Amino acid sequence: MREQSFVDISTVNVREHDGGAQDSQLVPALTIASHPMARRVGERLLLSALAAGREVAVSRNEPVFLRPGNVLGSHLADPFLSRKPVVFSSAAEGRIRLEPGEGSRVAVAGQVLQGPWELSREEMAAGVPVELGGRVVLVLHLADPSASDAVDALGMVGTSVGLQRVRRLIEQVADLNVPVLVRGETGSGKELIARALHQRSPRRSAPFISVNLGAIPRELAAAELFGARKGSFTGAVRDQEGFFQAAHGGTLFLDEVGEAPPEVQVMLLRVLETGEIYRVGERTPVSVDVRLVAATDAHLEQWIQEGRFKAPLLHRLAGFSIRVPPLRERREDVGLLFHHFARGELEALGETKRLEPEDAFAEPWLPASLATRLVGHDWPGNIRQLRNVARQLIIGNRGQPRLQLDAQLEQELASAKAVPTGHPAPERAAPATKVTSRRRPADIQETELLEALRECGWDFQAAADRLGIHRTSIYDLIERSPNIRTAGDLSVEEIVRCHLECGGDLDAMVRRLEVSKRALGRRLKELGLVSTQT
CATH class of the missing domain: 3.40.50.300 (P-loop containing nucleotide triphosphate hydrolases)
Incomplete structure (x- = not known):
């Protein structure tokens, strides 16, 4: 039992991609999260051409999506998708510009685009659902070009950067006696x-x-x-x-x-x-x-x-640490995982044919709007919660032509999306590097930040919108503000006392403790404390 050696591997947020050197090796990619033909889920398109200044046009007939590790693939091929392509191109500061083709219905994180749209590299790292024609859902994310098959021999499903890192760490330490x-x-x-x-x-x-x-x-x-x-x-x-x-x-x-x-x-x-x-x-x-x-x-x-x-x-x-990324940090795997669980439930019901309809013109069994909600959900219960949602959906819609949420699941998936949505792109004729409605986070003082957080009920997205900055900048500003705490700074005793004094009212606790409502809710769940609001 005695250790042979001591290995200290620090655990970092995978969405930071373990430092600039590794981050530079990641490329933007589109992974299929939902398609009328379920076998297509998990196929991806690397947008490597953007780094060379070339555009990538995505339509019904182009280009080819491949399953990681394979050399053969196919275009999206859904008859309802427009032949007018959605064009992806590079923009200033590492952003990506989306231009919906004429007559093409394109939605980003559930928001239908009326014109060009831009997403930052940080937003891509978080994973953003892109819906095409109300039929196909892609996830725009950063990917490791060397990713292999989506399912390994031990049942680990996914090709995200975080999961690939976990697989590498397992290989490095599995044969050691530490x-x-x-x-x-x-x-x-x-x-x-x-x-x-x-x-x-x-x-x-x-x-x-x-x-x-x-x-x-x-x-x-x-x-x-x-x-x-x-x-x-x-x-x-x-x-x-x-x-x-x-x-x-x-x-x-x-x-x-x-x-x-x-x-x-x-x-x-x-x-x-x-x-x-x-x-x-x-x-x-x-x-x-x-x-x-x-x-x-x-x-x-x-x-x-x-x-x-x-x-x-x-x-x-x-002796050796492995951090398992939460599901919200690997949104590109959500579609694969959902279909993995769904297939098992459908096999038990004898209804696997629903995953591969004979009629290419039939409505998708998994509606694109529902797939977008699954990808964009926070998943506080992670893979276990996703598996339970899949089971509830499959059994609750047994014998039905497509999945629909019941009241229970509607409530469970009704929490605010953490997935970023980007912002309208500036006109190409005026190639400014920043959108005029956006501000520099460095220009925001602690007093203004605190005022915005209080007025928005400590909803970080609402406060970010009010201040004209990205949500991710809120965290950086809080970290630099000595008088603003995070939920992680609270002691267990302080949380328990406040929970008792507020009668479990989450909103009242947020107002008193002045921390993120979502993060405080997670702390309550970790401590087994029930809140009267979510």
């Missing part, structure tokens, strides 16, 4: 990463044991993990083997490791340092050979400051 800490939001697929590490390691033929520490009563956690001697505590009627011994020779996955009680944290630290465990009620150590993979969606560094988690244990667990 503990791995997988960090990511709830529902983002952390156990899938742990299983991938096990399957690609020399331990693949030995046991893989998965344990959710958050589901074990705190008073039983030590006995469950390390075993117990008969009579060592009330209810111990026989000798008990713990999860560490059950995983001997293999991999032990500890989910929600932040929930480990203090005494268990000490015992985990010992086994990581010595490879030995003590069963509850015994004084003789037992040697175990286990590769430990832990996972958490908690901010353990903050918990260390609050005395809830031991710093040495974090350092040991994080």
Whole structure:
């Protein structure tokens, strides 16, 4: 169990693309998120020609979309799409300009274009749905040209930059005997990463044991993990083997490791340092050979400051760290994931023919407007939530010609979109580098920023629109403003106290704490606190 080496891989926001060097290797791309022929979902078009100053025209008959790793593909080919192409070209400051063809219906993030439109590189990095003719939905994003197949042998679905990075990290560490800490939001697929590490390691033929520490009563956690001697505590009627011994020779996955009680944290630290465990009620150590993979969606560094988690244990667990990107950071994968889950549900119902209609003129089974909403949704529950939405849609529309939202799903998907929408393009005759309605963030003082946030109820998009800046600039301004906090700056005690005093009213809590409503809502969910508004 003893570590062979210590590897510290810092986890960064994948949407920053791990620094300028790697960012420069990414190119704008269009990935099919929805198409009347579902087999086309996941095919993409790299817009590499834009870097050379050339335009790219996209219509029913041109150009060819390819599945990553393949050499053969096809044009969009839907008979309802216009032959008049949508033209993509480069603009100032790394932006991309979209010019809808005459008679072509083009919508960006659900907004129908009346003329040329521009999107910044930051907006492309976030992923923006582009709807063509009410039939096909593409996601404009930044892509790694070297991306391979969209589904690997272990069921990881997607070709986004963030997921490709996760795959690379798995390959780098899988065969090493170092503990791995997988960090990511709830529902983002952390156990899938742990299983991938096990399957690609020399331990693949030995046991893989998965344990959710958050589901074990705190008073039983030590006995469950390390075993117990008969009579060592009330209810111990026989000798008990713990999860560490059950995983001997293999991999032990500890989910929600932040929930480990203090005494268990000490015992985990010992086994990581010595490879030995003590069963509850015994004084003789037992040697175990286990590769430990832990996972958490908690901010353990903050918990260390609050005395809830031991710093040495974090350092040991994080021999190698892998950050799983949330679904909102990989919008180009949403279409693939939705169809992956939908196909499984349709197979159970015997209705897979809906994915490949015989009539090319039939209305799409997945309406483009619904696909746009799926791509643009925040997905606070990530892949788990998307899977549940897919199941609800498929079963709720069983036997129907196309998917429609019921009242429950309508409410679930009704939250404000976080996806950027861009802005009208300036006239080519006046090639200004900035749109006149936009301001320089550096010109905005803290007092003006605070006033806008308060007047907009701490809705960052509304405040950004009021100030005439991009939403992403709001975060930079807040970071430079010493008197404005973020939801991550709030202590657990302050949140719990405010929740109690406000009776769970999220709007009232936002007004009192003066932080982002969306971010505070996420903190409440992490803490298991129910809000009366969302």
